[in-house]
Amino acid sequence: MASEEELRDLRQEIAKTTGKIVHLIATRNDLARKVGDVKRRASFPIEDPKVEEALVKEVVEECDREGVDRQVGLKVLSVLLSEGKRVQGLQGKQPQLITPMMMAAKAAQLQAAGRKLVRLDVGEPDFRPPEAVVKACSDALYGFKTHYTQTRGVPELVTALRKYLERRYNYSTTEGQVMSTPGGRFGIFMALSTVVKEGEGAIIVEPNWPAYKEILQQIGGRAATVPTTMEEGWEPSVEAVKAAIRPNTRAIILSYPANPTGKIIAPAKFKEILGVANDAKLTVISDEIYGDYSYTPCPTILQGGADRFILTASFSKTWAMTGFRVGYSVSSEELITKMMKIQSLVMTSVPEFIQYGAIKALDSDAEVHDNARRMKDRIDLAAREFDKIGGLEYAKPDGAMYFFPQARKPDFDSSAFAMKLLEEKGVSIAPGTGFGNYPRCFRISLGNSDETIVEGIRKIGELVG
Amino acid sequence: MASEEELRDLRQEIAKTTGKIVHLIATRNDLARKVGDVKRRASFPIEDPKVEEALVKEVVEECDREGVDRQVGLKVLSVLLSEGKRVQGLQGKQPQLITPMMMAAKAAQLQAAGRKLVRLDVGEPDFRPPEAVVKACSDALYGFKTHYTQTRGVPELVTALRKYLERRYNYSTTEGQVMSTPGGRFGIFMALSTVVKEGEGAIIVEPNWPAYKEILQQIGGRAATVPTTMEEGWEPSVEAVKAAIRPNTRAIILSYPANPTGKIIAPAKFKEILGVANDAKLTVISDEIYGDYSYTPCPTILQGGADRFILTASFSKTWAMTGFRVGYSVSSEELITKMMKIQSLVMTSVPEFIQYGAIKALDSDAEVHDNARRMKDRIDLAAREFDKIGGLEYAKPDGAMYFFPQARKPDFDSSAFAMKLLEEKGVSIAPGTGFGNYPRCFRISLGNSDETIVEGIRKIGELVG
Numbered sequence: 067m068a069s070e071e072e073l074r075d076l077r078q079e080i081a082k083t084t085g086k087i088v089h090l091i092a093t094r095n096d097l098a099r100k101v102g103d104v105k106r107r108a109s110f111p112i113e114d115p116k117v118e119e120a121l122v123k124e125v126v127e128e129c130d131r132e133g134v135d136r137q138v139g140l141k142v143l144s145v146l147l148s149e150g151k152r153v154q155g156l157q158g159k160q161p162q163l164i165t166p167m168m169m170a171a172k173a174a175q176l177q178a179a180g181r182k183l184v185r186l187d188v189g190e191p192d193f194r195p196p197e198a199v200v201k202a203c204s205d206a207l208y209g210f211k212t213h214y215t216q217t218r219g220v221p222e223l224v225t226a227l228r229k230y231l232e233r234r235y236n237y238s239t240t241e242g243q244v245m246s247t248p249g250g251r252f253g254i255f256m257a258l259s260t261v262v263k264e265g266e267g268a269i270i271v272e273p274n275w276p277a278y279k280e281i282l283q284q285i286g287g288r289a290a291t292v293p294t295t296m297e298e299g300w301e302p303s304v305e306a307v308k309a310a311i312r313p314n315t316r317a318i319i320l321s322y323p324a325n326p327t328g329k330i331i332a333p334a335k336f337k338e339i340l341g342v343a344n345d346a347k348l349t350v351i352s353d354e355i356y357g358d359y360s361y362t363p364c365p366t367i368l369q370g371g372a373d374r375f376i377l378t379a380s381f382s383k384t385w386a387m388t389g390f391r392v393g394y395s396v397s398s399e400e401l402i403t404k405m406m407k408i409q410s411l412v413m414t415s416v417p418e419f420i421q422y423g424a425i426k427a428l429d430s431d432a433e434v435h436d437n438a439r440r441m442k443d444r445i446d447l448a449a450r451e452f453d454k455i456g457g458l459e460y461a462k463p464d465g466a467m468y469f470f471p472q473a474r475k476p477d478f479d480s481s482a483f484a485m486k487l488l489e490e491k492g493v494s495i496a497p498g499t500g501f502g503n504y505p506r507c508f509r510i511s512l513g514n515s516d517e518t519i520v521e522g523i524r525k526i527g528e529l530v531g
Numbered sequence: 532m533a534s535e536e537e538l539r540d541l542r543q544e545i546a547k548t549t550g551k552i553v554h555l556i557a558t559r560n561d562l563a564r565k566v567g568d569v570k571r572r573a574s575f576p577i578e579d580p581k582v583e584e585a586l587v588k589e590v591v592e593e594c595d596r597e598g599v600d601r602q603v604g605l606k607v608l609s610v611l612l613s614e615g616k617r618v619q620g621l622q623g624k625q626p627q628l629i630t631p632m633m634m635a636a637k638a639a640q641l642q643a644a645g646r647k648l649v650r651l652d653v654g655e656p657d658f659r660p661p662e663a664v665v666k667a668c669s670d671a672l673y674g675f676k677t678h679y680t681q682t683r684g685v686p687e688l689v690t691a692l693r694k695y696l697e698r699r700y701n702y703s704t705t706e707g708q709v710m711s712t713p714g715g716r717f718g719i720f721m722a723l724s725t726v727v728k729e730g731e732g733a734i735i736v737e738p739n740w741p742a743y744k745e746i747l748q749q750i751g752g753r754a755a756t757v758p759t760t761m762e763e764g765w766e767p768s769v770e771a772v773k774a775a776i777r778p779n780t781r782a783i784i785l786s787y788p789a790n791p792t793g794k795i796i797a798p799a800k801f802k803e804i805l806g807v808a809n810d811a812k813l814t815v816i817s818d819e820i821y822g823d824y825s826y827t828p829c830p831t832i833l834q835g836g837a838d839r840f841i842l843t844a845s846f847s848k849t850w851a852m853t854g855f856r857v858g859y860s861v862s863s864e865e866l867i868t869k870m871m872k873i874q875s876l877v878m879t880s881v882p883e884f885i886q887y888g889a890i891k892a893l894d895s896d897a898e899v900h901d902n903a904r905r906m907k908d909r910i911d912l913a914a915r916e917f918d919k920i921g922g923l924e925y926a927k928p929d930g931a932m933y934f935f936p937q938a939r940k941p942d943f944d945s946s947a948f949a950m951k952l953l954e955e956k957g958v959s960i961a962p963g964t965g966f967g968n969y970p971r972c973f974r975i976s977l978g979n980s981d982e983t984i985v986e987g988i989r990k991i992g993e994l995v996g
Contacts, residue, residue: 069573076566077582083559084586084611085593087552088604092597094548101541108534117542121549128550132557138614139553142607146549149603167875174681188679195677204669212660212854214653216639248713248856248878255877280876389677389883391713410632411745412720413713418854420882 094146095153102154118147118288119312126313140265140314144286164481165276166496166509173494184522186510187494189325191467193386193437193513195423196430203390203423211418217410218402219246223421227394230428237368242399245406246416246424249391250355250380254319255281256405257376257395261317261349262287268317268351269310271302272502273470275325275353290315293502296472299461300329304338311346318343320367321353323360326470326501326509328445328463336365340372349401350375355393358384358434359441360465368396376401383467384434385427392416392424441467444512444519451523457530470498472507473530480508483529491525559611560618567619583612583753584777591778605730605779609751629946630741631961631974638959649987651975652959654790656932658851658902658978660888661895668855668888676883682875683867684711688886692859695893702833707864710871711881711889714856715820715845719784720746721870722841722860726782726814727752733816734775734783736767737967738935740790740818755780758967761937764926765794769803776811783808785832786818788825791935791966791974793910793928801830805837814866815840820858823849823899824906825930833861841866848932849899850892857881857889906932909977909984916988922995935963937972938995945973948994956990 104110121143129139169187177183194200218224218241227244231237247253254277262268264286270278271292279289290310294300307318320339323330331339343350352367354377367375380393395405409415416424448469449462460471473480480497487493498507510526512519569575586608594604634652642648659665683689683706692709696702712718719742727733729751735743736757744754755775759765772783785804788795796804808815817832817840832840845858860870874880881889913934914927925936938945945962952958963972975991977984 069569069575073566073569073573073575076562076569080559080562080566080615081586081589083555083562084590084608087555087559087607087611088590088593088597088599090548090552090555091603091607092599094545094552095599097541097545097548101538101545104534104538104541108538110534110538121546124546125549125553128553132554134553134557134560135614135617138556138610141610142552142556143549145603145606145610146552149600150545152600170679171681178686190679194675200672200677204672207665207669207672210659212665212852214635214655214853216636221643251879252877277876284873284876387677388679391879391882408749411742411749412717414716414856417856417882417885 091146091149095149098150098153099155105154113151121147122312122314136313137263137266141263141286142265144265144288163499164484164497165280165500169484169494169496169500173488176488182492183488184493184518184525186514186519186522187496189468189511189513190388191383191386191437191441191513192515193440195385195387195390196427196433198426198430199385199387199423202426203419206419206422211422213418215415215418215421217245217406217415219416220418220421223425226425226428231368231396235366235368237396239396240399243402244394244396245402245409246421247378247393247395247409248413248416250353250378250382250393251277252409252413253378253380253393253395254278254351254353256408257351257378258282258287258317259285259408260401260404261351261376263316266314266316267312268319269307269315269348270319271307271324273300273324273326273498273504273507274319274321274501276500278319288314291502294329296459296461296470296507300324300327301335302331302339304335304342307339307342311342311348315346315348317349317351319351319353321355322364323356323463323465325356325466326468326496327461328466328468328470329461330360330362330364330464333363333365333369337371344373348374351378352376353378355380355383356466359438359467361442361445362464364465374398374401376405381424381427384437385430386437387423387427390420390423392420441512444516445469447516448510448512448519448523451520451527455523455527455530467512469510469512470501470507472498472504475506478506480505484508487526487529491529493522493525495526556611556614560614563615563618564620570619578616586612587777587779601779602728602731606728606751607730609730609753628741628964629949629962630745630965634949634959634961634965638953641953647957648953649958649983649990651979651984651987652961654933654976654978655853656848656851656902656906656978657980658905660850660852660855661892661898663891663895664850664852664888667891668884671884671887676887678883680880680883680886682710682871682880684881685883685886688890691890691893696833696861700831700833702861704861705864708867709859709861710867710874711886712843712858712860712874713878713881715818715843715847715858716742717874717878718843718845718858718860719743719816719818721873722816722843723747723752723782724750724873725866725869726816726841728781731779731781732777734772734780734813736772736785736789738765738789738791738963738969738972739784739786739966741965743784753779756967759794761924761926761935761972765789765792766800767796767804769800769807772804772807776807776813780811780813782814782816784816784818786820787829788821788928788930790821790931791933791961792926793931793933793935794926795825795827795829795929798828798830798834802836809838813839816843817841818843820845820848821931824903824932826907826910827929829930839863839866841870846889846892849902850895851902852888852892855885855888857885906977909981910934912981913975913977913984913988916985916992920988920992920995932977934975934977935966935972937963937969940971943971945970949973952991952994956994958987958990960991
């Protein structure tokens with residue numbers, strides 16, 4: 067049959083073309099190996115982000131010229147880049163970064179061995195969850211609310227979330243625009259998985275929570291960073307955001323109040339950045355987990371201005387419910403549907419009785435105000451204590467629950483300092499390199515009693531000198 | 532400088548080679564478009580798995596010849612295959628499969644609208660979780676066990692899990708070989724993500740839980756299926772397993788007692804399959820979620836025989852704790868470490884107070900025996916009821932909590948039947964096509980009272996005739 071022959075011929079051509087592609091990968095690897103040799107000989111830096119940027123641009127242009135889907139070209143490029151780096155044989159030379167989670171693991175180990183520590187590393191409020199939450203959750207447990215639920219959440223929680231958004235942000239949603247999530251982290255994972263495909267990228271303002279970059283890496287995405295400095299009050303420049311946009315950029319992650327700096331961006335500047343994002347057709351992922359710990363007016367994505375956004379939020383900080391692993395997301399129905407597909411696939415739903423606890427949290431205004439007031443007092447307290455230490459400076463946080471001081475010494479190594487502080491003084495902190503290229507900075511968490519905060523900062527002072 | 536020039540030249544070569552690869556992708560797409568045209572003209576079937584198999588083989592051989600990492604070649608091939616299918620323009624023609632989750636959503640919708648239904652679709656026991664579990668979980672809540680924990684789980688849970696494995700399976704573990712997970716589904720997700728990279732594959736014995744295939748798809752993996760039939764008692768043949776192994780196969784998923792058939796494979800056959808897996812260097816992912824609902828001796832991966840395995844298990848079925856979302860995994864320290872990296876990244880940990888509930892479950896032997904006995908009685912009850920229906924036959928389940936009958940009529944369409952049954956009789960079931968190519972079969976869940984089971988099966992009988 068003619069069609070069958072034709073098909074066989076076409077398939078042979080396809081196989082041959084596929085073989086040629088493999089051959090070119092081998093050629094490319096040979097070239098990468100040579101690059102590795104030259105770099106080793108000449109002691110050049112291992113990675114040059116400009117080189118990768120240029121390749122992304124060329125591949126996108128080549129895709130457009132050849133009529134190939136950009137996502138396909140970028141994904142293949144992503145595979146080629148990783149493989150190229152591997153065969154250069156220069157990997158494993160980057161210093162291991164110490165993230166807050168690694169610091170927490172190290173400190174927990176020492177504690178398990180009997181060491182008494184001042185734990186300033188963990189970003190976890192020491193407040194209790196609202197009584198009403200604990201009671202509702204326990205009642206639901208005893209009331210046999212121990213079943214699978216809809217992926218979005220039980221209807222009562224969805225309704226409560228929508229009412230809360232209306233009351234708190236004056237923001238109306240359809241049912242399809244909200245979902246509960248097993249924590250803010252999982253919300254970020256779903257948001258990034260939905261918006262950024264392998265080989266595409268997202269913009270991250272630094273310093274920032276390390277999970278953004280780590281999750282991007284996990285899904286094969288690329289981070290373009292917009293660094294900010296303490297000297298400029300951790301203020302991102304709109305120009306720098308614009309400059310970070312590449313042809314493969316699909317999203318920008320904003321999070322105010324920021325972790326670790328406590329920075330709150332001015333609402334006008336926020337809007338300007340949203341405008342830049344809109345122009346480049348980016349999705350704005352706004353992580354507003356610290357929104358209730360704001361001491362200057364904090365912008366929210368729900369105030370409008372973004373054409374395409376995903377809000378991720380959590381019950382962890384506002385209501386001190388870290389160990390409940392529950393949060394929520396708000397976006398378009400289209401994006402929430404895509405996110406729910408992931409949640410349905412790997413989690414089914416948030417545990418049912420926890421959802422009933424979450425409903426009560428949304429009504430716990432008194433506790434929210436109380437927690438916020440106490441955190442504000444701690445920021446003031448920490449500022450007074452840090453003022454006594456000559457070797458450190460800081461930009462006072464506008465919100466959140468951290469301090470991110472910077473050593474005056476230009477060659478200060480916060481990783482070495484953190485280890486020494488833990489060994490000699492029994493105080494655990496999170497080194498600045500975990501949040502970006504900030505070796506002179508470190509983060510302390512104010513999720514601790516006044517006494518602990520004072521004790522910890524004084525011991526830091528003893529070692530900083 | 533000479534080195535700099537050399538580097539510039541090499542980079543230009545790399546860019547050129549990359550461009551050539553994009554060009555070949557365009558060539559390949561043109562060929563795929565032509566394949567689409569021929570198929571449309573000649574009404575050929577859309578996909579031919581043999582064609583893909585052949586390409587996988589050729590790419591692996593080409594990689595070996597050219598010294599390219601197989602994973603790199605397979606991943607690029609995976610991108611090319613998806614893109615090829617897309618440009619063929621023949622997609623979207625496959626009938627939408629109705630999974631149990633979709634059926635559940637549809638049924639829940641009707642219930643929300645006030646319709647009274649007999650729900651035989653959801654794989655969820657109607658038993659209560661053990662009192663001790665509810666109490667421990669509630670006590671932990673009130674006791675402020677509401678914090679982040681180690682990713683693996685609180686030390687008490689890890690110890691309890693290890694003791695349980697020792698007692699229940701006579702299996703000794705190091706601490707590093709076990710972890711708690713937020714449900715069995717998440718365990719499968721982590722296991723597959725760890726073992727199967729994009730473009731690689733896993734073997735699935737069908738019929739089986741649809742999540743395996745869906746999760747594989749999500750991570751870009753390929754499923755090779757080993758179909759079994761009711762006529763042969765849902766027995767997989769060792770030869771068929773061998774025949775399903777391709778050069779890109781990295782894992783085989785086994786799950787006994789099986790969902791939806793209730794089949795338990797003979798331990799000797801299980802060992803034989805492990806031998807085949809070992810020879811091909813596959814990781815055996817053994818999902819033993821229904822292990823405690825076994826009415827003939829059920830093999831466990833912990834009895835030995837697999838060189839490389841991951842056990843996934845859950846508290847959901849044995850202890851009726853579906854809505855707690857908690858399970859556990861056992862493997863080598865190396866694989867558990869990799870799985871924990873994913874859990875740490877996207878979830879942090881299982882909610883702390885739930886972990887304290889899980890500890891108590893591991894001691895609830897009386898409830899386990901009680902639940903198992905009741906489920907056995909229901910299997911017998913359902914068998915008696917199905918025996919009264921002339922139009923159906925079945926292989927009696929050896930375990931689990933389902934029946935998977937098959938219509939005698941060769942052209943029976945279980946999806947249409949399920950819809951009609953729901954509309955006309957108010958009974959929801961899960962059509963067989965959700966579990967593989969089983970249009971004549973459907974699944975009913977025995978996680979219901981005797982009365983409900985009898986009522987449901989009788990109504991099925993009224994419609995089957």
